[in-house]
Amino acid sequence: MTERREVAIVGGATVKFGVRDSTWAELAQEVGGALFHAVPSLRSESVDSLFVGAAEPERFAFQSHVAPLAAEQMGLTPHKVVQRTELACASGQSAIRSAYAAIASGLSDVAVAVGVEKMNIPSMAEANTSMACVMDRPWDGAHGATAPPFFAMVAQRHMLEFGTTEDALAAVSEKNHRFANSNPHAQFYEKTFDRAKLARMPLIAPPLRLGDCSSMTDGAAAVVLTSADRVAPFTDTPAWVRGSGQSSDFHNLANAGSLTDWVGMRHAAREAFASAGIGPKDLDLAELHDCFSISEIVEYEALGLCASGEGGRFALEGRSDRGGDLVVNTRGGLLGCGHPLGATGVAQAVEVFDQLAGRAPAARQVPDAHWALVHNLSGSANVHSIMIYEGAA
Amino acid sequence: MTERREVAIVGGATVKFGVRDSTWAELAQEVGGALFHAVPSLRSESVDSLFVGAAEPERFAFQSHVAPLAAEQMGLTPHKVVQRTELACASGQSAIRSAYAAIASGLSDVAVAVGVEKMNIPSMAEANTSMACVMDRPWDGAHGATAPPFFAMVAQRHMLEFGTTEDALAAVSEKNHRFANSNPHAQFYEKTFDRAKLARMPLIAPPLRLGDCSSMTDGAAAVVLTSADRVAPFTDTPAWVRGSGQSSDFHNLANAGSLTDWVGMRHAAREAFASAGIGPKDLDLAELHDCFSISEIVEYEALGLCASGEGGRFALEGRSDRGGDLVVNTRGGLLGCGHPLGATGVAQAVEVFDQLAGRAPAARQVPDAHWALVHNLSGSANVHSIMIYEGAA
Numbered sequence: 001m002t003e004r005r006e007v008a009i010v011g012g013a014t015v016k017f018g019v020r021d022s023t024w025a026e027l028a029q030e031v032g033g034a035l036f037h038a039v040p041s042l043r044s045e046s047v048d049s050l051f052v053g054a055a056e057p058e059r060f061a062f063q064s065h066v067a068p069l070a071a072e073q074m075g076l077t078p079h080k081v082v083q084r085t086e087l088a089c090a091s092g093q094s095a096i097r098s099a100y101a102a103i104a105s106g107l108s109d110v111a112v113a114v115g116v117e118k119m120n121i122p123s124m125a126e127a128n129t130s131m132a133c134v135m136d137r138p139w140d141g142a143h144g145a146t147a148p149p150f151f152a153m154v155a156q157r158h159m160l161e162f163g164t165t166e167d168a169l170a171a172v173s174e175k176n177h178r179f180a181n182s183n184p185h186a187q188f189y190e191k192t193f194d195r196a197k198l199a200r201m202p203l204i205a206p207p208l209r210l211g212d213c214s215s216m217t218d219g220a221a222a223v224v225l226t227s228a229d230r231v232a233p234f235t236d237t238p239a240w241v242r243g244s245g246q247s248s249d250f251h252n253l254a255n256a257g258s259l260t261d262w263v264g265m266r267h268a269a270r271e272a273f274a275s276a277g278i279g280p281k282d283l284d285l286a287e288l289h290d291c292f293s294i295s296e297i298v299e300y301e302a303l304g305l306c307a308s309g310e311g312g313r314f315a316l317e318g319r320s321d322r323g324g325d326l327v328v329n330t331r332g333g334l335l336g337c338g339h340p341l342g343a344t345g346v347a348q349a350v351e352v353f354d355q356l357a358g359r360a361p362a363a364r365q366v367p368d369a370h371w372a373l374v375h376n377l378s379g380s381a382n383v384h385s386i387m388i389y390e391g392a393a
Numbered sequence: 394m395t396e397r398r399e400v401a402i403v404g405g406a407t408v409k410f411g412v413r414d415s416t417w418a419e420l421a422q423e424v425g426g427a428l429f430h431a432v433p434s435l436r437s438e439s440v441d442s443l444f445v446g447a448a449e450p451e452r453f454a455f456q457s458h459v460a461p462l463a464a465e466q467m468g469l470t471p472h473k474v475v476q477r478t479e480l481a482c483a484s485g486q487s488a489i490r491s492a493y494a495a496i497a498s499g500l501s502d503v504a505v506a507v508g509v510e511k512m513n514i515p516s517m518a519e520a521n522t523s524m525a526c527v528m529d530r531p532w533d534g535a536h537g538a539t540a541p542p543f544f545a546m547v548a549q550r551h552m553l554e555f556g557t558t559e560d561a562l563a564a565v566s567e568k569n570h571r572f573a574n575s576n577p578h579a580q581f582y583e584k585t586f587d588r589a590k591l592a593r594m595p596l597i598a599p600p601l602r603l604g605d606c607s608s609m610t611d612g613a614a615a616v617v618l619t620s621a622d623r624v625a626p627f628t629d630t631p632a633w634v635r636g637s638g639q640s641s642d643f644h645n646l647a648n649a650g651s652l653t654d655w656v657g658m659r660h661a662a663r664e665a666f667a668s669a670g671i672g673p674k675d676l677d678l679a680e681l682h683d684c685f686s687i688s689e690i691v692e693y694e695a696l697g698l699c700a701s702g703e704g705g706r707f708a709l710e711g712r713s714d715r716g717g718d719l720v721v722n723t724r725g726g727l728l729g730c731g732h733p734l735g736a737t738g739v740a741q742a743v744e745v746f747d748q749l750a751g752r753a754p755a756a757r758q759v760p761d762a763h764w765a766l767v768h769n770l771s772g773s774a775n776v777h778s779i780m781i782y783e784g785a786a
Contacts, residue, residue, distance in 0.1 A: 023531075050641070055458075058451040058523070063530045065448075065481035065644075065772045072644040079660050081494075082641040082776060083487045084479040088458035094476045097500075098491055101474075104498035107490075107637055130451070137456045138416075244500055248443070248475040251458075251465040267472050379458045383475060 005227040007103045008238030009096075009389070011039030012350035017219035017338045018187040024054075024061035024118040025073050031114060031220035032074030039224055041233045047224075049081035049108035050074075053095035053115035055088050055341035059130035061118050070114055074222075080108045088134045089291060090376035090385040091115065092221070092345025097387065099225045100241045109230060114222040115347070117340035127216060134379050136252045145253055147291065148213055150380050152205035155294035157259045159207065161309060164297065166207050168312030170198040172293040173211045175321050176329050180336025182363035185347075187217050187338030212293040217338025221346035223353065236392065237357035239349075239372070243276025243388030245269060250382050260309075265302035265377070265384040272373070272386040280304045283326055284369040285355055287348035289376045290333040296320070299375060300328075302384075322364075330355065330364040345385075348374045356391030398620040400496045401631030402489075402782070404432030405743035410612035410731045411580040417447075417454035417511040418466050424507060424613035425467030432617055434626045440617075442474035442501035443467075446488035446508035448481050448734035452523035454511050463507055467615075473501045481527045482684060483769035483778040484508065485614070485738025490780065492618045493634045502623060507615040508739035520609060527772050529645045538646055540684065541606055543773050545598035548687035550652045552600065554702065557690065559600050561705030563591040565686040566604045568714050569722050573729025575756035578740075580610050580731030605686040610731025614739035616746065629785065630750035632742075632765070636669025636781030638662060643775050653702075658695035658770070658777040665766070665779040673697045676719055677762040678748055680741035682769045683726040689713070692768060693721075695777075715757075723748065723757040738778075741767045749784030 013034035015027060022030065036042055052070045057063045067084045071077065081102045085094035092115030102108040121127050132141030135150070158164045177193035180186035193211055201210040224234065231238045245268035250256050257263055273279055280303055288303070290296040297311035305326055306314040314320060320328040331337060331351040334344060352372040354360045369391060376385045406427035408420060415423065429435055445460045456462065460477045464470065474495045478487035485508030495501040514520050525534035528543070551557045570586035573579035586604055594603040617627065624631045638661035643649050650656055666672055673696055681696070683689040690704035698719055699707040707713060713721040724730060724744035727737060745765040747753045762784060769778045 056451055058449055058526060059457075061530075062526050064452075064479070064523075065527045065776075067480055068641045068644040068772060068776050069529065071641045072648065077640075077642060079640045080638065080664060081490065082480070082639050083491070085491075086457070086477040086479055087460055087475070097474065098476070098478075098494070101491070101494035101498040101500050104500075105494040106497070107494050130457075133451060133455050134458045136462065137454075245473070246475050247470075247472045248461040248464045249470060251461040255465065271473060379461060383458075383461050 005104050007100050007225055007227055008231055008240045009223045009225055009349060009353050010231055010234035010238050012223035012353050013038040014185050014221040014347045014350050015219060016185050017217050017340060019120045020218035024057055024063060024116060025069055027118060027220040028070045028116050029073040031222045035222040039234060042224055044075050046110050047076050047112050048079055049102055049111040050076055050078040051095040051099045051113045052084040053092035053342040053346060054084055055086060055091045055117060056130055060121055060127060088378035089341050090345055090378040091342040093376045093385045096349055097244055103225055103227050110226045112222055112224055113346060115343035115345060116220040117342040118218050119216040119340060120218050140253045148205040148208060151292040151294055152208045154259045155207050158294060161260055164312035168315050169212050169293040170195045171315040172296045173198050173335055176290055176333035176335040179330050179364055180332025182361045183332045186332040186336050187215055188336050208292055214291045214334035214339035217340045219340030219343040221343045221350055223346055223349050238392055239353045239356045239389045242390045243272040245271030245386045248383045253380055260298060262298055262302040262381055268384040268386045269303055272388050276388040278371060283371050283373050285330060285366045286326055286328050286373040287351060288328050290329055290335050291339060327366055345376050352389050398497050400493050400618055400620055401624055401633045402616045402618050402742060402746050403624055403627035403631050405616035405746050406431040407578050407614040407740045407743050408612060409578050410610050410733060412513045413611035417450055417456060417509060418462055420511060420613040421463045421509050422466040424615045428615040432627060435617055437468050439503050440469050440505050441472055442495055442504040443469055443471040444488040444492045444506045445477040446485035446735040446739060447477055448479060448484045448510060449523055453514055453520060481771035482734050483738055483771040484735040486769045486778045489742055490637055496618055496620050503619045505615055505617055506739060508736035509613040510733035510735040511611050512609040512733060513611050533646045541598040541601060544685040544687055545601045547652045548600050554653055557705035561708050562605050562686040563588045564708040565689045566591050566728055569683055569726035569728040572723050572757055573725025575754045576725045579725040579729050580608055581729050601685055607684045607727035607732035610733045612733030612736040614736045614743055616739055616742050631785055632746045632749045632782040635783045636665040638664030638779045641776045646773055653691060655691055655695040655774055661777040661779045662696055665781050669781040671764060676764050676766050678723060678759045679719055679721050679766040680744060681721050683722055683728050684732060720759055738769050745782050
């Protein structure tokens, strides 16, 4: 037996998120170029493995078997491991977790994890219909329980049980959109979303307004991972993978438990914190999956940042903002950056890498950032995925 | 650092392959039941991770996010790792490789890898169109280079370069269909395909006839993997994962090299043999990806079982049959079993587990089987995936 190896992210890059005039393949090519630019010591021939996070290229781009397509577009010829990972909205993080496991187990030495999603297509009716098959299609998706209605039900229930207000939802959205103004790659860079403006936005699924919902976005992001003995040529500020947890509770909504207490996220968090050997209070920043503003509120609670039902107040009191208990979604979150499904989890990791290296823009750099957590949910919050990173300093 | 752990398959099961009157979810449920029946000491609560191999459920079943769907249908609630892996025709093997890496790295202790594919749907035109997006869709798939025409080009070129005959193709098909007669789960169980009959079958893409082509098949298969210290309660005949290799050469056919020398397979095989510490001559059986009869012929050569160009003669001389150099595709191969994309790689592993345990039906049991290789290709043979297993004896 050989030793299990420590693994770190040693570089990363994203493309501009938004409604892009690029195909899936072009987004992969662009992020490949950005990655080689961001990691000058990266050589194509040293990348032995490729993990591609993509949720629905078969529908959005009518292209399956995207792992070799991404390899070709990025100029890579992996010869140890090559695969796509799919976990709907958490597909990107799944690619990183798979790369971690491949390196830790010795299957791979230097891996690229890339997330790509093309969601804006000529027929947005087709795109929206395709989103319905992320849920249990014959039972939930077909009967209207797609993402906005599902999370609207979560919000309504949270309001009923705990008195959470629309103003609390707006507090999350305002914060994340504000952070996005420090991120030129965010879809809503240089857009203003103050609470007054948010309150005037059209209702999508009551009580959720347009500003409470992340967008159908095109985007791509990539990171390089390697083992401890190979980190040095790449960077002196690696982000070490220290913890991991995932949980799948149910699929059909009829089998769901509480709408407002995400037990699966508690399980995933417990596993991730236990494997990292830290607790929530040790974190310096967190990337939480704010597909909707209400999601981030429920996630504060499931992560143990506050008691059940207090997530709305946690947001209103600025405890997830700069200077608060734990700053959340400094890159702008899914609300501010848009949510290209497979790219999101990888872009969050790029932000963590920059933050732990002290290289984030001043408007959002967390002082002395050392521990970071990334969370993604997928589907009807039935699966939760968490990774924990430690900085080098 | 902890030690990297040795990993074994400790049990497996398949459902009946064929044109099934079952949905994707029902196939997952059925194979879950079969798995718990085949592995009596398996407990739902001890399965901490689930890896789902599926190629195109978004198109064939209009269902994405299939990992939690499979979990629910199989009665599992994974709390460490849960994901789908996609690599077109090699999606099943990718699930097993991911499970291996998760266990070897310490992320998981007991994992299920399941492959499920539902291909026979009301509109077979839609199903066939969906198959085109496994290739480079805008360039190759849309212009007719789907699987049968592509592999027909390989066959034509092999005939031109090496004088390979239609009789050699038929020798592969006859052998694999004959083995399928020992496998009640094969699609073509109890069907006769002698060479005279094969020669009368309709041409699909010249020179490939119906009997040279694997089918659009519904099916599912599942295996349990665990670490060395946890094997004992499950079985005293584990199949140890000893080697792994994968290679991605190109995507667009314009970037392909030789049609008849699959360099990517040579790379994957080199990596797999090196990691296992054995060579081709050490193998006792091989499961090779006979999506078309010509594929198996080219694979003999790329695996080093015979010289380039001699694959046809290798088949005609019975050197891949019982009593030959290396018996290939004892369960009946893709030709005899059908090819439910995501299920195939897992079903091959089930056959290897049974063979290495000496538990295969007498008509196909390889005497003293100790080393086995499983190969899958995907797309236009642009990606090759190989794993090597060692028996306990």
